[in-house]
Amino acid sequence: MRQSIVLTFFFAVQSVNSLQSSRPLAFVVPSCASNHYCGNGVLLHRQQRTKQLYLSDNEDEGEQIIPINNDRSILSKDDVPNILAGSSTFQKYGRPTDITSDSFGPLLPIAEAVDEATGGWGLTYADLHPATPRTTIGQAFLATNIFYAAGGLALGVQGDWFYGALTELAGIVSFVYHYTQLEFGKNRAEVRLALLVDYMTAGAALICGGVYMVQLGIDAIPFEALLTAIGASICLGLCWVWEFGYPYIFWHSLWHILSAVTGYLIGQDHLLSTAG
Numbered sequence: 001m002r003q004s005i006v007l008t009f010f011f012a013v014q015s016v017n018s019l020q021s022s023r024p025l026a027f028v029v030p031s032c033a034s035n036h037y038c039g040n041g042v043l044l045h046r047q048q049r050t051k052q053l054y055l056s057d058n059e060d061e062g063e064q065i066i067p068i069n070n071d072r073s074i075l076s077k078d079d080v081p082n083i084l085a086g087s088s089t090f091q092k093y094g095r096p097t098d099i100t101s102d103s104f105g106p107l108l109p110i111a112e113a114v115d116e117a118t119g120g121w122g123l124t125y126a127d128l129h130p131a132t133p134r135t136t137i138g139q140a141f142l143a144t145n146i147f148y149a150a151g152g153l154a155l156g157v158q159g160d161w162f163y164g165a166l167t168e169l170a171g172i173v174s175f176v177y178h179y180t181q182l183e184f185g186k187n188r189a190e191v192r193l194a195l196l197v198d199y200m201t202a203g204a205a206l207i208c209g210g211v212y213m214v215q216l217g218i219d220a221i222p223f224e225a226l227l228t229a230i231g232a233s234i235c236l237g238l239c240w241v242w243e244f245g246y247p248y249i250f251w252h253s254l255w256h257i258l259s260a261v262t263g264y265l266i267g268q269d270h271l272l273s274t275a276g
Contacts, residue, residue: 050200095120096192102188104196111196125195126239126248127186137249138182144253145175147260155267159275163212163267166205167260173201174256209263212270220273225265 045183096115104111114122131138148171156164177194184191233252242248 017021022127024115030059033264040049068232070161083182085204093143096123096187098187098189098192099123100189104193107193107196110200111192114196114199122199123192123195125181125186125191126243126245126252128182128245128249129185131249133179133182137246141249141253142175142178142182145171145178147171147257147264151260151264151267154264155271158268158271160267160271163208163263166201166208167263170205171260173198205263209266212266215275216266220269222265222269225262225269227256228262228265232262 008148022230043181099108099109099111099115111123128138128141133139133142133143148167152164152167154164155161155167173194177191177198178190180188180194232255235251235258238251242251260268
């Protein structure tokens with residue numbers, strides 16, 4: 001029986017692109033009159049996150065379904081092509097359809113403006129499956145937001161409480177956004193709301209840093225800050241090239257680190273220039 005299950009599972013993985021069902025993984029076996037399982041089972045790929053039992057599509061044939069493992073550590077049929085070649089969430093799922101007052105409340109006009117300006121792309125986000133807030137990789141990803149906290153605190157202690165507070169706030173909201181991203185998965189209104197707020201807080205910090213750079217002048221910006229800014233921009237761009245799972249987590253973690261270092265270096269240089 002175990003050999004039959006293993007062979008069937010292997011066959012199902014190889015045939016993953018031809019499977020169309022959207023329910024969880026389940027091992028389907030026909031029922032015998034003696035209530036014992038008989039015959040060879042068929043492994044159906046069904047994608048969903050509950051641990052609920054489902055009735056067979058062919059109930060008249062007396063099939064019973066036993067869930068095997070519905071958690072996100074199992075690759076879905078969409079994951080195989082994504083691993084081989086980057087595929088964005090926007091390309092896979094299209095424009096969001098849950099931008100409503102129930103989801104965004106008073107922020108709905110801003111959400112609609114972002115959605116319209118970007119053709120629906122702006123409020124889509126990467127599915128980080130199989131990482132969650134409880135996996136080591138997910139927790140390490142969330143921990144990279146500490147660089148914003150450290151940089152903001154250091155700037156505040158040195159005297160720039162305004163830019164330091166903006167950096168701190170950006171780090172907190174970034175943590176909340178990525179936590180919901182890891183927790184809820186793809187196509188959830190809760191994550192889109194957190195993403196919108198993340199745009200607002202990160203944008204405020206970036207604008208403040210940009211003003212500081214203009215005040216300093218391009219020639220006065222520290223060379224290290226220019227390098228980290230370029231590196232951060234490249235990493236952010238690569239997040240949109242590989243907008244799924246572990247590749248996204250890797251590049252976006254580097255974006256967190258390098259952008260936080262850039263902000264700190266610019267803020268520190270601005271403090272030195274105003275003090276002098």
